[in-house]
């Protein structure tokens with residue numbers, strides 16, 4: 001979480017830094033700030049809120065220069081206030097930071113017991129260390145500071161004595177150096193930089209000295225490294241809103257293409273490597289994709305499989321070893337808990353496979369094998385196309401690249417086209433409710449978990465998903481007259497069971513919605529029926545999730561919510 005960017009250019013570069021910050025806002029939007037090298041030294045401007053709040057503050061100034069850094073914050077240490085917004089300054093140093101310095105409190109006591117601090121952040125401690133160790137050699141100050149720090153950081157560093165160099169250092173948080181025709185950047189994500197000519201990753205405990213014409217990356221001993229630039233990411237899917245009001249809608253629409261590309265790029269052959277048992281470990285929506293994967297591996301391959309929440313797995317002392325394939329699922333490839341779970345699995349000798357959307361990310365790099373989903377850059381905080389691409393990987397792993405799988409992108413397209421209008425109308429009805437329930441059994445339950453998360457994260461309505469048979473064991477007491485209950489029924493073998501549960505809530509006044517296939521729809525009783533193409537029960541989650549995404553989107557829109565940047569959330573969660 002938090003996004004950092006910096007540019008040292010051939011001409012003034014504040015505009016480019018602000019443009020880049022907007023592209024990084026998905027990483028946090030509690031506050032934003034910039035610092036720029038001017039003829040009168042380094043000046044900074046910070047604002048609580050998103051980049052537009054910062055732009056408003058900058059509007060009356062002509063602050064600009066050839067070297068600038070910017071930051072968008074997702075608060076970890078210290079409240080959301082201007083004094084805690086980055087950049088932070090100490091002595092001759094100005095710093096932007098993504099990550100958490102875990103031993104900041106101990107370092108404060110050890111080195112700065114009697115010092116006054118401007119902010120409550122861990123970042124200021126790093127800035128003060130740099131200043132403390134600085135003796136005219138910034139590289140040495142960075143090395144000494146990095147030696148003391150524990151935790152994660154991507155730091156952009158300005159030194160008052162060096163108007164021609166932008167410094168950067170990293171450990172555990174993503175940091176790229178990007179060369180362009182108009183100068184060089186540092187950034188948390190290459191997507192924030194237009195027209196990259198060359199992209200190089202600053203790896204753990206390395207640091208970089210960047211000038212307008214090039215850059216050098218050093219190891220922790222100060223030796224200059226010859227590093228191979230990253231391969232350019234294969235043809236990214238659209239990076240703009242594609243004419244829609246929000247990235248989320250644009251990304252919903254990109255799902256057929258994301259799934260098609262993902263299936264096409266998958267290597268042939270059995271990637272499960274003869275596993276006797278499978279664990280699927282992830283957080284949030286990626287965990288929900290894992291629920292589908294686990295069900296498929298058991299149902300189709302008869303391999304015992306279970307999905308686990310990464311933050312639980314890592315503290316459970318899991319019983320795993322070389323016969324347990326551990327699969328880590330992550331859009332960003334950065335999620336702290338998933339990464340820690342991966343490291344634990346490796347320590348315990350389990351083979352690891354990751355399913356990741358961002359090439360070169362920590363999870364992709366550290367796992368034994370990696371499958372890259374081809375969803376392209378996802379900007380809306382609520383995932384849609386990355387989740388769909390993850391499901392496609394599980395189908396291919398469990399079933400192989402079947403003809404039915406080849407037809408899935410077309411079916412997803414139809415599901416979008418046929419449900420868009422209906423979901424928009426339905427959202428008007430849902431927006432006025434307090435509680436919403438999603439129910440289903442087996443795979444329908446797995447996909448309902450995702451539908452419910454989508455609804456709550458962007459509309460802020462209280463939405464819960466339950467195994468259909470479980471509702472009557474307590475939760476049904478929350479169902480009031482008019483409460484929407486959304487049942488997913490795509491498997492004829494268990495259809496009547498879930499429908500009985502839907503009738504039970506109908507008898508208590510619920511407003512019932514059923515998501516089902518065209519073939520199963522006739523004869524199902526509900527207030528509203530949403531149909532999706534018949535792709536068979538195993539592939540059904542991929543089409544059933546579509547009306548759930550659309551319903552969530554239009555409900556949030558009807559309620560006037562910030563759809564792409566829901567409150568309190570960030571796209572990549574690099575804290576525990």
Ligand code: F6R
Pocket residue numbers: 283284285286287329330331332333334335338381382383453454457571572573
């Ligand atoms: C919800 C959502 C989150 C992420 C979760 C894991 O829409 O996007 O729940 O799925 O934070 O993130 P990644 O996949 O980056 O590890």
